[in-house]
Amino acid sequence: MTTSMIINVDGKDIEVNGEKNLLEVIRKAKIDLPTFCYHSELSVYGACRLCMVNVDGRGLQPACSTPPENGMRVVTNNSEIRELRQIIVELLLANEGHECATCGKNGSCQLQLLAKKVGIKKVRFKRTGHKQETDDSTYSLLRNPDKCVLCGDCVRMCSEVQGIGAIDFAFRGAKAAVLPSFGKDLASVECVYCGQCARVCPTGAITPKPEIEEVWKALENKEKIVIAQLAPAVRVALGEEFGLEPGTSTMGQIVSALRLMGFDMVYDTSFAADLTVIEEGNELINRLKEGKNLPLMTSCCPAWVKYAEQYHPDLMDNLSTCKSPQQMFGSLIKEILPEKNKVEKKNIVVVSIMPCTAKKYEARRKEFAKDGIPEVDYILTTQELATMIGEAGIQFKNLEPSSFDMPFGFKTGAGVIFGNSGGVAEAVLRYASEKLTGVRTESYEFKQVRGESGIREAQIEVGGTLLKLAVVSGLKNVKNLIEKVKKGIAKYDIIEIMACPGGCIGGAGQPVYKEGSVRAKRTKGLYDNEKMLQLHKSQENPYIAELYQTVFGGGEKGLHLAHELLHTHYRSHKRIEKESFDIHANKKKTELDITVCFGTSCFLRGAQTVMKNILEHLDKQNIQDRVSVKASFCFEKCNRGPVVNIGGEIIEKCTPEKAISEIDRKLQISVAQS
Amino acid sequence: MNTAQRNFEKVCEILEKNENNPARLIPILQEVQEEYRYLPEEIMTFLATSLDIPPAKVYGVATFFSHFALKPKGKYIIKICDGTACHVKKSTSILDAVRHKLGLTEDKNTTPDMLFTLELVSCLGACGLAPAVVINEDVHGLMTPAKTVALIDEILKKEASL
Ligand code: SF4
Ligand code: SF4
Ligand code: FES
Numbered sequence: 001m002t003t004s005m006i007i008n009v010d011g012k013d014i015e016v017n018g019e020k021n022l023l024e025v026i027r028k029a030k031i032d033l034p035t036f037c038y039h040s041e042l043s044v045y046g047a048c049r050l051c052m053v054n055v056d057g058r059g060l061q062p063a064c065s066t067p068p069e070n071g072m073r074v075v076t077n078n079s080e081i082r083e084l085r086q087i088i089v090e091l092l093l094a095n096e097g098h099e100c101a102t103c104g105k106n107g108s109c110q111l112q113l114l115a116k117k118v119g120i121k122k123v124r125f126k127r128t129g130h131k132q133e134t135d136d137s138t139y140s141l142l143r144n145p146d147k148c149v150l151c152g153d154c155v156r157m158c159s160e161v162q163g164i165g166a167i168d169f170a171f172r173g174a175k176a177a178v179l180p181s182f183g184k185d186l187a188s189v190e191c192v193y194c195g196q197c198a199r200v201c202p203t204g205a206i207t208p209k210p211e212i213e214e215v216w217k218a219l220e221n222k223e224k225i226v227i228a229q230l231a232p233a234v235r236v237a238l239g240e241e242f243g244l245e246p247g248t249s250t251m252g253q254i255v256s257a258l259r260l261m262g263f264d265m266v267y268d269t270s271f272a273a274d275l276t277v278i279e280e281g282n283e284l285i286n287r288l289k290e291g292k293n294l295p296l297m298t299s300c301c302p303a304w305v306k307y308a309e310q311y312h313p314d315l316m317d318n319l320s321t322c323k324s325p326q327q328m329f330g331s332l333i334k335e336i337l338p339e340k341n342k343v344e345k346k347n348i349v350v351v352s353i354m355p356c357t358a359k360k361y362e363a364r365r366k367e368f369a370k371d372g373i374p375e376v377d378y379i380l381t382t383q384e385l386a387t388m389i390g391e392a393g394i395q396f397k398n399l400e401p402s403s404f405d406m407p408f409g410f411k412t413g414a415g416v417i418f419g420n421s422g423g424v425a426e427a428v429l430r431y432a433s434e435k436l437t438g439v440r441t442e443s444y445e446f447k448q449v450r451g452e453s454g455i456r457e458a459q460i461e462v463g464g465t466l467l468k469l470a471v472v473s474g475l476k477n478v479k480n481l482i483e484k485v486k487k488g489i490a491k492y493d494i495i496e497i498m499a500c501p502g503g504c505i506g507g508a509g510q511p512v513y514k515e516g517s518v519r520a521k522r523t524k525g526l527y528d529n530e531k532m533l534q535l536h537k538s539q540e541n542p543y544i545a546e547l548y549q550t551v552f553g554g555g556e557k558g559l560h561l562a563h564e565l566l567h568t569h570y571r572s573h574k575r576i577e578k579e580s581f582d583i584h585a586n587k588k589k590t591e592l593d594i595t596v597c598f599g600t601s602c603f604l605r606g607a608q609t610v611m612k613n614i615l616e617h618l619d620k621q622n623i624q625d626r627v628s629v630k631a632s633f634c635f636e637k638c639n640r641g642p643v644v645n646i647g648g649e650i651i652e653k654c655t656p657e658k659a660i661s662e663i664d665r666k667l668q669i670s671v672a673q674s
Numbered sequence: 675m676n677t678a679q680r681n682f683e684k685v686c687e688i689l690e691k692n693e694n695n696p697a698r699l700i701p702i703l704q705e706v707q708e709e710y711r712y713l714p715e716e717i718m719t720f721l722a723t724s725l726d727i728p729p730a731k732v733y734g735v736a737t738f739f740s741h742f743a744l745k746p747k748g749k750y751i752i753k754i755c756d757g758t759a760c761h762v763k764k765s766t767s768i769l770d771a772v773r774h775k776l777g778l779t780e781d782k783n784t785t786p787d788m789l790f791t792l793e794l795v796s797c798l799g800a801c802g803l804a805p806a807v808v809i810n811e812d813v814h815g816l817m818t819p820a821k822t823v824a825l826i827d828e829i830l831k832k833e834a835s836l
Contacts, residue, residue, distance in 0.1 A: 181719075
């Protein structure tokens with residue numbers, strides 16, 4: 001028996017159909033109730049109290065955290081409620097640091113919008129708080145604690161959706177703040193720079209870190225050849241900044257705008273994505289043949305790569321060795337162009353336009369520079385490009401479209417759908433299936449891997465073998481899936497991983513959005529975009545074929561060059577910057593120093609037992625004075641743990657016996673020497 | 675057995691006793707603080723690792739309760755009461771005198787030699803003896819700046835002779 005539940009909202013009866021809270025019911029009644037800390041993707045916090053409504057018989061209640069009950073009578077608008085809203089917004093504005101005109105969130109700030117919406121005319125409260133330093137330690141994000149209103153959106157995003165918890169509430173009362181662990185800066189902790197916290201931050205307390213000034217400077221420098229590469233996801237989102245519907249492709253206008261701004265060449269990252277497909281497809285086929293290092297895990301997403309390096313050292317061999325399209329593009333351009341265009345390498349500036357904050361970090365990784373020259377020089381987010389277009393006074397919507405420069409502006413649909421979660425897997429399938437069967441097919445779509453859910457699985461038959469694949473986005477989903485893989489509950493041949501929910505179209509560099517439906521529209525935009533192209537399989541891109549013949553053609557040397565330019569190797573990294581700490585210290589300098597790694601991996605592999613045995617041995621042999629012992633966090637050799645350093649000798653997979661015999665040996669040597 | 679070793683084993687013991695249960699973070703921190711007199715950053719990172727929770731969470735909890743100390747404290751902890759009764763009886767002048775004597779400030783409340791830590795507390799429950807000063811476990815009532823400084827001198831003399 002299901003009786004329907006009816007709630008009366010401002011005099012209208014509304015039927016409740018699975019809505020979890022009053023807020024959803026009120027929105028169903030088409031009332032735009034102001035909220036601040038409520039986010040449909042996150043758990044309900046109910047701290048800002050902005051969504052207060054009057055419930056008959058109960059008085060004022062927060063709509064976001066009140067469950068619907070049959071027969072409730074709700075009033076959402078009266079003078080008491082309006083007054084309350086104004087007070088709340090004024091209180092939020094009384095924080096130090098709200099200077100809209102100079103803020104990175106100007107125009108997309110929730111607080112600014114709210115102030116307008118509830119009709120704030122002046123802030124009656126005195127400004128509180130003290131000036132706190134901006135954290136600019138990372139390449140990706142700026143943290144401006146003065147603008148933080150403690151809504152906790154970023155904290156919940158980082159732990160609930162991304163499964164990391166790099167930032168959390170600390171202290172309380174007037175000193176309460178959202179901080180990385182031990183008040184360190186963001187670059188010293190486990191943050192992977194996905195920027196999703198910045199996306200949900202309703203004010204300018206966390207924002208993508210801009211590189212606009214640097215790019216203008218390069219564009220004005222006559223000596224430099226400035227080259228743009230445009231990531232797929234940008235073309236279906238940038239228009240939002242100019243009032244267009246999410247998903248509208250403005251590719252042609254973007255190319256025109258970049259030329260007007262002074263870029264010498266405008267290329268498409270999708271070309272490099274086609275290249276990635278071939279390299280990664282071959283990698284998959286080889287691994288399948290050898291039955292080694294499966295599942296293959298994609299490595300296009302730098303936030304996921306950093307996550308893997310920190311949390312899954314034992315999966316390093318599973319990561320694809322392919323560089324991401326951004327880096328493939330950069331390394332290729334800087335290799336080919338100097339000769340082709342007779343320019344010095346140092347005068348080539350590669351600017352990528354990305355939906356992503358983590359790409360800013362990726363480009364600065366030491367793996368991606370050769371002789372001190374980075375493959376990619378600057379990274380602009382979609383938001384930053386919109387700002388620059390505005391600064392240049394370009395009337396974006398009225399621009400005549402134009403097309404990319406050749407040859408690196410030519411791509412197939414496979415390279416375009418890379419921006420969608422599922423796109424990389426599908427693109428690789430289109431190549432690998434034909435390569436495995438040796439038969440060319442007319443069809444190209446693998447719709448099985450498409451969809452909106454954060455974890456998707458598919459089994460696809462190619463040439464008699466069943467390929468098992470998984471597509472995951474959102475790092476918390478990644479965490480859960482990997483757990484299953486490690487436990488052997490789930491088995492795959494290939495796993496596509498993107499850190500941002502929905503993939504790069506949902507990246508933190510994209511125009512700020514709050515509704516999940518925006519993501520779906522952008523996703524559709526990219527699939528539609530590909531439909532307009534003639535070619536859909538990377539192997540059919542004639543310029544890619546040419547590249548393999550000419551540049552990578554010359555036998556062994558060519559292959560070597562391809563490998564050097566297009567591949568890299570990732571290794572484990574520690575999560576938190578941390579010096580060692582003393583376990584057994586001696587005042588005097590000792591004959592032998594021992595450091596035992598207590599990083600997560602080593603800890604799980606029994607570092608504690610090794611440490612205990614070492615200490616017991618020192619006691620038993622009465623050699624405490626000759627030895628000092630420290631614990632440290634992560635030697636970055638996690639897959640070979642427990643790792644112990646005994647007098648400079650690194651012992652991997654260390655057992656208590658190994659450690660003790662090495663200690664005795666080292667001490668004997670030291671006796672013999674003196 | 676050496677103290678550092680004992681401490682380390684103690685931390686492991688505390689974790690074991692609490693079954694590495696992240697829900698028991700607060701009692702764990704409490705017991706660790708008893709062992710170390712404060713919560714060293716490395717130990718908190720170690721706890722986070724063993725409990726499989728983010729270090730930022732441990733830090734958040736540790737800073738939420740004023741009971742937890744994140745900085746090492748001195749051998750002698752001087753508590754000056756600033757509750758209403760003591761405040762009225764000019765406990766601030768005692769505070770100033772001690773700060774001056776030991777070269778401490780509001781932000782720097784432990785001497786570099788790790789001998790003294792100065793804390794301002796909000797009622798020691800000894801209002802009848804206002805203004806009150808507590809040094810480690812000993813309560814001293816009806817104090818003046820001069821008397822407090824004299825107590826510190828006494829300790830300094832005793833320490834020097836050690
Ligand atoms: S960038 Fe990502 S990992 Fe870093 S704090 Fe923000 S949400 Fe967490
Ligand atoms: S999913 Fe895409 S946008 Fe998000 S961090 Fe990874 S590469 Fe960047
Ligand atoms: S945990 Fe990384 S080397 Fe030990």
